[in-house]
Each structure stands twice: as structure tokens, then as C-alpha cells.
Amino acid sequence: MIERREQAVTVPRSAILGRGPGARVLTVNNDVVTEQTIRFLEWPSDRVIVLEGLSGGQLLLSSPRADLIGKNVLPTRDLAALPAGERPRGSDARKAL
Numbered sequence: 001m002i003e004r005r006e007q008a009v010t011v012p013r014s015a016i017l018g019r020g021p022g023a024r025v026l027t028v029n030n031d032v033v034t035e036q037t038i039r040f041l042e043w044p045s046d047r048v049i050v051l052e053g054l055s056g057g058q059l060l061l062s063s064p065r066a067d068l069i070g071k072n073v074l075p076t077r078d079l080a081a082l083p084a085g086e087r088p089r090g091s092d093a094r095k096a097l
Helices: 092-094
Strands: 010-011 024-029 032-037 040-042 047-052
Touching: none
Parallel strands: none
Antiparallel strands: 010 047, 024 032, 040 047
């Protein structure tokens, strides 16, 4: 353990688009994908601590795609509820959960 922080927000590094002042994540607000600028603590880990831009409990895309910005989505953790042709497979399925 390097440091302990109370109520820190962490996200997977794979969820971040860009680095530095242009770093952002894709969140889901009212079933619409939106872009959110963040500032995070850069350190060698697969998860990073978000310093600004997100609060706990916000939904975000763990594998973001810029082409989804502005699109309506229906977040789910129940992959069995998705139509057969739209189910993620392999590593994409693990990232979705």
C-alpha cells in the first residue's frame, strides 16, 4: 500500500480517452453517452484515482468509443438480457461487467 484515501473515486485506465488536460471519460446521463473531462493521478496501475470530474456512483463506459457520444444507451449488467446478436464476447464481455 502506498497511500490511503477516504472516498476516492477510481476508474480503469482503459476507460480514459487521452491524457493530460485533455483526459476524458464517457459517462451515461439519462441514458445518453456524454463526454466528461477528468483529472487523475498518474501512477503505474490498471486503475487510477480521479482527482476532478467524477463523483462516486456515476456510470461510465469501461471501453469507451467516441462514436457513441450523444447516442442513447441502456446500461445493463445482465448480459443474458441482451439480444443474441448484440452480446459482447470474450474479453469484451469481461470489460462490460
